[in-house]
Amino acid sequence: DTGVSQDPRHKITKRGQNVTFRCDPISEHNRLYWYRQTLGQGPEFLTYFQNEAQLEKSRLLSNRFSAERPKGSFSTLEIQRTEQGDSAMYLCASSRRGGAFTTNEKLFFGSGTQLSVL
Amino acid sequence: QKEVEQNSGPLSVPEGAIASLNCTYSDRVSQSFFWYRQYSGKSPELIMSIYSNGDKEDGRFTAQLNKASQYVSLLIRDSQPSDSATYLCAVSGSGNTGKLIFGQGTTLQVKP
Numbered sequence: 001d002t003g004v005s006q007d008p009r010h011k012i013t014k015r016g017q018n019v020t021f022r023c024d025p026i027s028e029h030n031r032l033y034w035y036r037q038t039l040g041q042g043p044e045f046l047t048y049f050q051n052e053a054q055l056e057k058s059r060l061l062s063n064r065f066s067a068e069r070p071k072g073s074f075s076t077l078e079i080q081r082t083e084q085g086d087s088a089m090y091l092c093a094s095s096r097r098g099g100a101f102t103t104n105e106k107l108f109f110g111s112g113t114q115l116s117v118l
Numbered sequence: 119q120k121e122v123e124q125n126s127g128p129l130s131v132p133e134g135a136i137a138s139l140n141c142t143y144s145d146r147v148s149q150s151f152f153w154y155r156q157y158s159g160k161s162p163e164l165i166m167s168i169y170s171n172g173d174k175e176d177g178r179f180t181a182q183l184n185k186a187s188q189y190v191s192l193l194i195r196d197s198q199p200s201d202s203a204t205y206l207c208a209v210s211g212s213g214n215t216g217k218l219i220f221g222q223g224t225t226l227q228v229k230p
Binding site for chain 1: 122124126150152154160161162163164167206208210211214215216217218219220221222223
């Protein structure tokens with residue numbers, strides 16, 4: 001197991017185009033998170049899945065953003081009609097929900113996808 | 119008020135010194151606290167977790183938690199130039215989601 005994998009590592013797109021990112025979590029992890037990070041800021045929560053169910057979505061998230069995790073394994077994050085303000089590092093993280101003791105969950109991050117919108 | 123606050127720094131310490139990084143949080147029900155290290159252009163790497171009041175030591179790192187004061191800190195002993203990075207404090211969100219709320223990070227510079 002090589003950890004959380006994200007693809008692509010870098011994406012340059014023109015404003016108005018759609019982009020899609022992929023995340024493959026650690027295999028035994030049932031929770032998957034998407035975060036966004038801009039320069040000088042900490043990661044900002046976007047959404048999370050437990051297995052295939054999307055259980056929470058940030059209120060700050062535009063409806064141009066959509067995420068899926070169809071079989072409870074890998075996940076995709078799509079941004080439609082990209083804007084320059086979408087330029088950021090998109091981070092995926094995964095964790096394993098361990099029964100009632102969720103306080104001991106630890107999130108492990110992938111290498112991220114750096115998006116540049118021109 | 120931000121949910122998790124850190125001084126953005128930079129915090130500069132000489133090699134071999136103790137670096138002290140601080141974090142405060144606003145949600146009293148938070149139960150899990152983490153420190154991540156992030157090198158420039160890389161993703162966050164988990165280095166410490168702490169769940170109960172007091173100190174937790176792991177090698178050169180010590181995490182300290184005071185829930186009454188809503189305060190978390192990270193001490194790095196015998197700081198090395200390779201410790202130069204941004205240190206992110208993360209706090210569990212409400213509910214059993216496992217979601218973490220991050221501070222903006224403190225940049226540490228260790229000078230040889």
